[in-house]
Amino acid sequence: MDDRDIRNTLGNFCTGVVIATGFVDGKPAGFAAQSFLSLSLDPALVGLSPAKTSTSWPLLRESGSFCINILSSHQKPVCDRFAQSGVDKFEGLEWQSGVTGSPVLADVLAYIDCELVAEHDAGDHTIAVGHIKELKVCKSEGLPLLFFKGAYGAFSVS
Numbered sequence: 663m664d665d666r667d668i669r670n671t672l673g674n675f676c677t678g679v680v681i682a683t684g685f686v687d688g689k690p691a692g693f694a695a696q697s698f699l700s701l702s703l704d705p706a707l708v709g710l711s712p713a714k715t716s717t718s719w720p721l722l723r724e725s726g727s728f729c730i731n732i733l734s735s736h737q738k739p740v741c742d743r744f745a746q747s748g749v750d751k752f753e754g755l756e757w758q759s760g761v762t763g764s765p766v767l768a769d770v771l772a773y774i775d776c777e778l779v780a781e782h783d784a785g786d787h788t789i790a791v792g793h794i795k796e797l798k799v800c801k802s803e804g805l806p807l808l809f810f811k812g813a814y815g816a817f818s819v820s
């Protein structure tokens with residue numbers, strides 16, 4: 663079993679795509695992720711798995727909060743932008759502050775703004791746990807951006 667086997671097999675699990683954002687030292691930060699998961703209703707907890715190589719996650723950690731922005735089907739360009747490292751990802755992008763101060767991006771399906779309450783080690787990633795402070799469905803009729811076997815697509819009802 664090598665890295666390729668793991669990627670090829672786990673790529674069969676279709677996910678949505680989120681942008682995890684934060685605001686620290688007067689600047690917004692964020693990165694694209696598929697590792698978002700719902701964890702608990704009571705208390706209201708969600709999870710996210712940042713790579714230890716992420717340059718944005720330490721900024722979100724420092725801010726003590728993060729906002730999960732669930733991308734709409736037409737937001738692949740936003741995903742592409744936030745999947746890069748070391749660029750100004752927010753240039754020309756519309757957003758407003760959530761209750762924690764973390765950016766809520768324009769046009770997302772929904773957002774979940776959280777306080778960071780725990781972070782667990784997990785190999786070359788960590789598992790960050792967020793306590794939900796505010797959440798909203800922004801587009802009740804919208805469709806999600808999906809990620810499957812390394813490609814993007816949209817959901818259709820059968």
Ligand SMILES: Cc1cc2nc3c(=O)[nH]c(=O)nc-3n(C[C@H](O)[C@H](O)[C@H](O)COP(=O)(O)O)c2cc1C
Nearest residue numbers: 693694695696697711712713716717718745746747
């Ligand atoms: C569809 C998709 C899913 C991703 N999922 C994750 C993820 O769950 N965790 C993570 O740390 N990086 C994930 N990435 C990679 C980061 O977005 C990428 O490494 C980014 O450049 C990190 O930026 P940063 O250095 O500013 O943190 C994903 C990328 C894509 C395109």
